Amino acid sequence: MLSEALFFSAVLFTIGVIGVLTRRNALIVFMSVELMMNAVNLSLVALSMLHGLGGQVFVVLVMTVAAAEAVVGLAIIIAVFRHFRSVDVQNINLLRG
Amino acid sequence: MTLFYQFHFYVFGLFAVASALLFVTRRSPIAAALWLVNVMISLAALYVMMGAHFVGAVQVIIYAGAIMVVFLFVVMLLNLGHADAIADVRGKGWRLGAGAVGLALLALLLVAVRQRMPAVTVDARPVNAVAPLAESLYRDYVLAFEAASLVLLAAIVAAVVLAKRSART
Numbered sequence: 458m459l460s461e462a463l464f465f466s467a468v469l470f471t472i473g474v475i476g477v478l479t480r481r482n483a484l485i486v487f488m489s490v491e492l493m494m495n496a497v498n499l500s501l502v503a504l505s506m507l508h509g510l511g512g513q514v515f516v517v518l519v520m521t522v523a524a525a526e527a528v529v530g531l532a533i534i535i536a537v538f539r540h541f542r543s544v545d546v547q548n549i550n551l552l553r554g
Numbered sequence: 555m556t557l558f559y560q561f562h563f564y565v566f567g568l569f570a571v572a573s574a575l576l577f578v579t580r581r582s583p584i585a586a587a588l589w590l591v592n593v594m595i596s597l598a599a600l601y602v603m604m605g606a607h608f609v610g611a612v613q614v615i616i617y618a619g620a621i622m623v624v625f626l627f628v629v630m631l632l633n634l635g636h637a638d639a640i641a642d643v644r645g646k647g648w649r650l651g652a653g654a655v656g657l658a659l660l661a662l663l664l665v666a667v668r669q670r671m672p673a674v675t676v677d678a679r680p681v682n683a684v685a686p687l688a689e690s691l692y693r694d695y696v697l698a699f700e701a702a703s704l705v706l707l708a709a710i711v712a713a714v715v716l717a718k719r720s721a722r723t
Contacts, residue, residue: 517612
């Protein structure tokens with residue numbers, strides 16, 4: 458059960474990375490980041506079967522931070538949309554050297 | 555671990571992976587968000603099967619319920635138009651690079667998790683799974699718990715400041 462959970466976690470994390478790299482819609486990039494966070498949560502819960510409850514406490518804290526991150530990130534996306542009238546991440550290159 | 559339990563663990567795990575694949579390949583943000591909800595609910599089932607009942611419930615309520623609803627709300631608020639009209643996927647070079655990076659990362663992670671894991675047993679009967687977690691959270695990790703409340707407060711303030719339409723424009 459533990460190694461299967463870690464396997465699924467690795468696959469889900471990889472899918473999230475591919476989503477971040479291939480999509481241009483900022484909302485979907487952001488959802489891919491959420492998917493990666495979920496994959497990490499899965500491995501934390503799986504390893505908490507072995508090493509005690511600290512992993513589950515950490516998952517609860519990760520969910521808190523994910524909620525905060527989602528709120529701030531979506532506010533930034535709304536601000537970007539007001540500026541560019543699109544959420545294409547290729548528009549966001551103001552800091553490029 | 556009974557065979558029944560093992561079988562359903564595989565079913566929900568494969569369901570999560572399949573939903574994730576559908577999630578990254580959908581063009582419409584709404585469809586992608588709904589498939590992501592599917593992933594999260596499957597993961598909640600995995601959590602419950604691994605004995606983390608509270609985390610499974612929180613996963614459904616917070617992630618699949620609250621966070622994804624906020625995502626859907628923003629998707630509908632922005633009203634991006636028809637999905638096919640937007641060139642959403644990056645070019646061929648990006649896709650090949652992403653595939654290479656994904657394969658390399660998957661190989662790395664699978665090598666890392668391939669080592670023999672000790673067999674763990676989870677009590678399939680309903681147990682009081684919340685009390686030990688609460689004890690750990692409010693005793694050993696109480697500082698992190700309070701810090702999380704500060705993070706939430708800062709996020710609320712930041713969201714209001716960022717999303718507020720400024721008076722000048």
